Amino acid sequence: MKKLLILFLLGSSLAYGQRNFTIEETVFGPRQFAPQNLVLPQWIPGAEAFTHLDAQYQNLEIREAANNWQPMRILSVGDLAEALKIATGETIKLSNFPTDYKWINANTLNFSYQSAQQQYYLVYDIRDKKTTILSKTPVSGRNVERSDDYRKAAYLIGNNIELTDASGKTTRVTTDKVDGLVNGSDYTHRQEFGITKGMWWSPDNEKLLYYRKDETMVSDYPLIQWSDRVATVKNIRYPMAGMKSEEVSLVVYDSRNQQKTTLKTDGPKEQYLTLCTWDPSGKFVYVGVLNRGQNHLKLNKYDATSGALIKTLFEEESSSWVEPLHALRFVPNKNDQFLYQTDRDGFNQLYLYNTEGKLIRSLGYDNVIVESLGDFSADGKKISYTGVTNNGLDRHLFQVDINTGKTQQLTNESGVHQASLSHNGNYLYDQYSNLTTANKIVVRSIGNKKSTTLLEASNPFQGKIDLPTIEPVALTSADGKTPLNGRIIYPPNFDATKKYPVLYYLYGGSHAQLVQNKWLYGAGYFDLYMAQQGYVVFTMDNRGSDARGRDFTRVTHRELGKAEMADQLQGVAYLKNKPFVDSKRMGIFGWSFGGFMTTSFMVNQPDIFHTAVAGGPVIDWKFYEVMYGERYMDSPQENPEGYKSTSLLHKAKQLKGNLMIIHGAQDPVVVQQHSMEFIEACIKAGKQVDYFLYPTHEHNVLGKDRIHMYDKIAKYFDIHLKK
Structure with missing residues (x-):
């Protein structure tokens, strides 16, 4: 019941101070007493260096191996605001550095900016200090999904999808006006089954796969609105257990000819479609088709042009339930191999399959639970992941060789680690805490194991x-x-x-x-x-x-x-x-x-x-x-x-x-x-x-x-x- 959780706040137990918390600090204390940290660290592709924001979110700082990881400012909010002003022609109000910044290569990063009228997606070149607009969408657009080259963007206006391209041309993909017909929404199947988005661009940036949800047959549930003098009713679609549920399909839209193709996900109308993944070729789409009883999953391969079922790669059944949560990850330079996650053998772990549905090997390690996947190594032969150990108490970074299954644990100290490898795999950025450690950050050389401590936060309550x-x-x-x-x-x-x-x-x-x-x-x-x-x-x-x-x-x-x-x-x-x-x-x-x-x-x-x-x-x-x-x-x-x-x-x-x-x-x-x-x-x-x-x-x-x-x-x- 992940979406039901109340917010769990940070705490401490070791300091001896002057007073107790106020009741206000039960809510706002986590920001006030947060342990010192490096904000939004990110490795730079092709470089032995990473960046992070300063504590005030005003500057982007770089730390390089060649400079013994000492911080140096490379870009300020003021620099970025000036570049934005030139690119957009608007008066820019930029109070903080964009928190969604992402390095594309060693010289350029992209980020978003929202003005009163537009949501911009831009790229900034460190060398010439120039910002270029890649795409823009209206502020009213929701669930924005950008193509891999960032030059197209799909978004929702109400329950319909629109597209914009680099030239600013807008295309309406869907025009449904019936209440209960919803396109492209991440709130499909109520965001269970690992669903976090409702639209997916193809690798060639030309086709858009999206959910089409028909919930016209689902019961309206009234929520009373008290703000008006005479209270009104806001209806939501709420399918209660045992009652009629939504009917969902998947549609491929080709932006070149405006053609739509519905995948032939045959079977009962009330089934769940998840694990949506494009084939690297852009010719096929993989979908996990789960029955309403949630105890029988089929991983199916569909032709993206005709919508036809090519084959069922494999099936997974359980006497209790099957819960698919993670989309497939294709192996770089091997378009016929992908990683699949399942707990069918006891713990959520990785399995290597080919696109014919043959299991090549299990990549599981002991009883370690894969919590989140990291990046592939530069040569595509290994992948890192955060794994749960110590009876659920600890998180560590692991790296597995895809060809052999050999696994290495890269972090050691007992605790919860948030760690990542540099793009060449030579260095490990490791941030962790535990019962007695507020926050510690080190960079470790994978070759000689030499560590450099970047930060060891003191107890913020002392x-x-x-x-x-x-x-x-x-x-x-x-x-x-x-x-x-x-x-x-x-x-x-x-x-x-x-x-x-x-x-x-x-x-x-x-x-x-x-x-x-x-x-x-x-x-x-x-x-x-x-x-x-x-x-x-x-x-x-x-x-x-x-x-x-x-x-x-x-x-x-x-x-x-x-x-x-x-x-x-x-x-x-x-x-x-x-x-x-x-x-x-x-x-x-x-x-x-x-x-x-x-x-x-x-x-x-x-x-x-x-x-x-x-x-x-x-x-x-x-x-x-x-x-x-x-x-x-x-x-x-x-x-x-x-x-x-x-x-x-x-x-x-x-x-x-x-x-x-x-x-x-x-x-x-x-x-x-x-x-x-x-x-x-x-x-x-x-x-x-x-x-x-x-x-x-x-x-x-x-x-x-x-x-x-x-x-x-x-x-x-x-x-x-x-x-």
Whole structure:
């Protein structure tokens, strides 16, 4: 439930300062107390050098091996603004250096700039200090997708696609006027299955592949708008589990002749199309076709001109679910070989296939989970990736030889690394943090292992904030087989002979991990704030959460909340065994899936927690959307007992203690119906519940209103748990 997550904020545990956090700093503190860093580092192609922005975002600085990595300014905001003025003919207001800058080669970089009327995409030449416009789109254009040569751009106006080229010519690709027909949107299949875009340019920059989504048959769901004197209704299309879902196709548009071809993705209309990848030749398109049941994936190859199915390269099936998340990556200089990611053998890893569907070799290494792919080496023979190790706690950079499968771990210190290799592979840029390291950046020579430390950030709280202590916790899952990660945060001036109230913070759902060995162990500022107010704050990641492999996740299939709660009860037992924990003053807080877990505890284990706050909670999975809900629960028709047992509506009568539910009235993810139905069930059962609504917010309460929310939550626990 990656899109359901609340924002997890940075924290610290080692400093001793002068004061506690203010409630405002629970939201804005991460910027105020961020450890010192190098901003947006990027290797320069063809050079043993990288650039980054200064701390004020005013200058682009270069660091070269030949100059012992010492910083030198090469381009300022003022320089760029002057070049922009000449290129665009407009008065330029450039307060910060563009954060989307990207090196094309050793002499040129490209970036975007938005004026009052246009979004420009430009290239800047370091040698002649000249900026050239590559393409421009209207400010109203959304989801801008640029061709590889940056001279064409596709964008959305409403639910339709337009194109512009280098000459400024605009072409309308689609002209649908029917409400519910959506073209080119990244919000297809509700952005599950790794979908981050809705349009893809071909390698020759002439053809555009795009999603065409028909959701006319999907139920309208009303969101009440309160800003007018008489409230109005904003309808969204929301396919609930077991109900009619959207129908999606893929279309190829040829910009040379304005012809459109729909790929013949035959099969049921309600299936999922993902992994969209152009063949390097531009003649074929590869698509992952996943059935609505999400347990059978076909990787298909289609002719981009006729739309015909060439062949199914391979299929992947599971008794639980198959979850494709990563597009194919073709191997440089080998147009008939690509990398495919899957967790079918237990951990998400790389597999090398040819375009006939033959598996050449597995590129997996031990039980390392591939979290994100890096770049190919200059000769195309190796690729780097960030891998998860240490039972989910650490991230390291690895490089694998594609021809042999030989894998090398390039980073060593335990922690979370963000690292990358120079284009020639001679140097490693390595930024990392862990429980005791705020931020450290080194450049290491791959040949002689010599390291140069560029930055070792001091504790940003030292002398300012009186921080509590964070301690790692190692537990075992309820089945006695699997190690689980947790953390406990102690109040300042902790006295083990005293009794303290507890704040138990949890999430528990898929694609989320609250505990990592970084600065500082994944704790948020609200966690630290509550510890400073005298609470023992505890968090752990149960089975079903992220970065631990296939079996760790699949245990939740068809019974969301069961294994998760069994594991969290291990955390409860751990706390109750501590003499300093007042088991009669324990509170629990979670948002989204965490809100579901929080409410589940209050009705399924009503004697544990005295007080709870559930934000945006799922109450009954039949009210949740098709793509996520049916992956984990199957449909209500297929799994009626699972939906019944996990629903909290008929358990309202078991509620004890104090429960406050918070919801955003505009929530398009966990719709407000969840909490309203539960409130009604509590009324019928004679149970009192506190309820608070944020009228203008969606699933997460953001901005200054988030301060109000945290203040409300903190005071709610204080009222009920402080003696």
